[in-house]
Amino acid sequence: MNRVCASAPQLQGITPYDPKYLPAETLLSANENPSDVEKELRREISGEIRRVPLNRYPDPLANELRDMIAEANGLDRNQVLLGNGGDELLFNIALAWGGPGRKFLNLPPTFSVYAANARLTGTETVDVPRLEDYSIDEDAVLARVSQGDISYVIITSPNNPTGGLADGGFVARLLEATDALVMVDEAYFEFSRRTVRPLLDKHKNLVILRTFSKAFSLAAVRLGYVLGSEEVIREFIKVRQPYSVDALSQAVARVVYRNRAKFEPGIQAIIDERSRLLDGLSRIPGVSTYPSDANYLMFRIKDAAKVWEQLYECGVLVRDFSHAPYLENCLRVTVGSREENDRFLQAMKEVAIAHL
Ligand code: PMP
Numbered sequence: 001m002n003r004v005c006a007s008a009p010q011l012q013g014i015t016p017y018d019p020k021y022l023p024a025e026t027l028l029s030a031n032e033n034p035s036d037v038e039k040e041l042r043r044e045i046s047g048e049i050r051r052v053p054l055n056r057y058p059d060p061l062a063n064e065l066r067d068m069i070a071e072a073n074g075l076d077r078n079q080v081l082l083g084n085g086g087d088e089l090l091f092n093i094a095l096a097w098g099g100p101g102r103k104f105l106n107l108p109p110t111f112s113v114y115a116a117n118a119r120l121t122g123t124e125t126v127d128v129p130r131l132e133d134y135s136i137d138e139d140a141v142l143a144r145v146s147q148g149d150i151s152y153v154i155i156t157s158p159n160n161p162t163g164g165l166a167d168g169g170f171v172a173r174l175l176e177a178t179d180a181l182v183m184v185d186e187a188y189f190e191f192s193r194r195t196v197r198p199l200l201d202k203h204k205n206l207v208i209l210r211t212f213s214k215a216f217s218l219a220a221v222r223l224g225y226v227l228g229s230e231e232v233i234r235e236f237i238k239v240r241q242p243y244s245v246d247a248l249s250q251a252v253a254r255v256v257y258r259n260r261a262k263f264e265p266g267i268q269a270i271i272d273e274r275s276r277l278l279d280g281l282s283r284i285p286g287v288s289t290y291p292s293d294a295n296y297l298m299f300r301i302k303d304a305a306k307v308w309e310q311l312y313e314c315g316v317l318v319r320d321f322s323h324a325p326y327l328e329n330c331l332r333v334t335v336g337s338r339e340e341n342d343r344f345l346q347a348m349k350e351v352a353i354a355h356l
Contacts, residue, residue: 010122017116024317026336026343031160031188031296033217034337035266041259048251058247061237065250068257069225073197078230081237082253084244086187086211086224090154091117093207095239097152097181098123105144105153107136109326111160111185126150129326134162134290138170145178152181157196158188161321161332163292171196175203181232183207187224190215190267191274192293197227204229207236214295215267216256221249270295274335280345281333284352296334304329307351314347 006012021030037045062082070080083089094117098104104118106125118125128140136155144150153174157166166184175182184196186208199206207228213219223245226236256263274292281299282289288300301307304322308331311318318334321327333344 010119014116014119017113020319022312022317024312025315026340027317028334028336028340028344029317029319029332030219031214031294031334032219033214033266033270033295034335034340035217037217037256038262041255041262044259045252045255048255049248052247052251054247056247057243058245058250060242062245062250062253065225065253065257068254069227072257072260073227075200075227076230079200079227079233081226081228081233081240082245082250083224083226083240084249085213085222086185086209087113087222088240088244089209089224089226089236090114090185091120092236092239093152093154093181093183094118094121094123096235102151103149105141105150105180107141107153107155107159109134109162109321109324110154110156112324114154123151130159130162134159134164136166136170138167138173141170141174142177145174145180148178150178150180152183153178154183154185156185156187157194158192158292158294160188160294161296161298161319161327161330163290163294163296163298165192165194165293166196168194168196168199171206172199172203175199175206179205181205181207183209183226185209187211188214188294191271191295194293200227200229204231207232212253212256216260216263217266218252218256221252223249223253270335273338273341276338277333277335277341277345280341281348284345284348285356286352287348296332298327298330298332300329301331301352301355302329303355304331307331307348307355310351310354311344311347314343314350316344316347318344 066077066080098121100122103124115125155166211224290298308320319332321330
């Protein structure tokens with residue numbers, strides 16, 4: 001037979017996720033860390049990798065890493081779970097808490113993967129849009145969960161792509177108001193230095209998502225983790241693929257996590273550059289900026305899609321959100337190294353002047 005029957009009905013009309021990652025001299029589109037892992041650590045990583053038996057399956061739950069992360073966060077091993085990037089764990093929450101007849105509360109504009117995963121798992125997405133300044137419409141969220149039909153909520157803090165933090169007091173009120181599973185996506189928390197971790201002690205319905213991709217320069221390795229109650233982690237384990245975190249990734253992450261203090265100056269440099277970038281960007285005529293607690297900045301400019309193109313012609317790749325709902329004329333730039341940020345600012349000045 002040379003034909004195939006239709007795929008699952010929920011896939012109809014879906015276009016695969018496209019990170020729009022194009023080759024460019026200055027890559028500022030994917031919220032990556034501008035610095036690769038330093039030489040000395042890479043040597044240590046090579047040593048660790050050399051000891052990995054390649055003919056054996058990895059430890060399915062990456063228990064050594066679980067222990068390290070648990071200890072650093074004052075938790076038990078069974079309150080931590082690693083995943084193949086935060087992305088896998090975002091799919092797992094939809095598998096474990098979503099499904100036909102169940103509802104996911106989304107706070108757009110936010111990371112588009114959440115709604116995509118809901119759709120793939122036949123989960124209904126209920127939107128409570130953010131306010132005009134992109135802060136959370138707290139009253140509307142609390143009112144919506146009080147209806148009692150939401151299975152899970154994802155709150156991104158700092159939010160991607162808009163950059164702002166969720167208020168900790170609000171997260172606490174939400175956890176009190178609902179028994180829905182509330183995920184706080186802290187993929188960028190190292191750049192805000194704020195976490196809702198203390199709320200875990202009192203709320204079984206909280207799960208926190210983190211990643212090695214940003215602060216720890218390991219986007220290539222694909223490692224993320226969740227912190228939660230033992231009960232919640234057990235459900236995540238049920239839906240995961242047994243060997244999703246391979247032995248080489250585990251080895252790399254062990255070295256990096258053991259040496260995480262060495263990443264601190266790099267994180268601080270990004271935080272410092274973020275203020276400089278915001279300052280430079282807000283001085284450019286026609287640009288409106290949004291404050292950010294993450295390693296990126298969102299800004300608005302007339303004819304943003306054209307601006308994106310002209311920046312790309314200058315060798316600078318940023319992320320175009322101008323056609324996304326709620327984000328008309330918005331672009332997002334990752335905080336890069338000082339030189340990358342200067343190149344971006346210079347290109348922006350030239351492009352903006354040409355647009356006036
Ligand atoms: N959450 C948010 C808000 C993100 O922006 C990202 C990365 N784009 C992730 C989770 C997942 O990151 P990773 O899969 O690289 O761990």
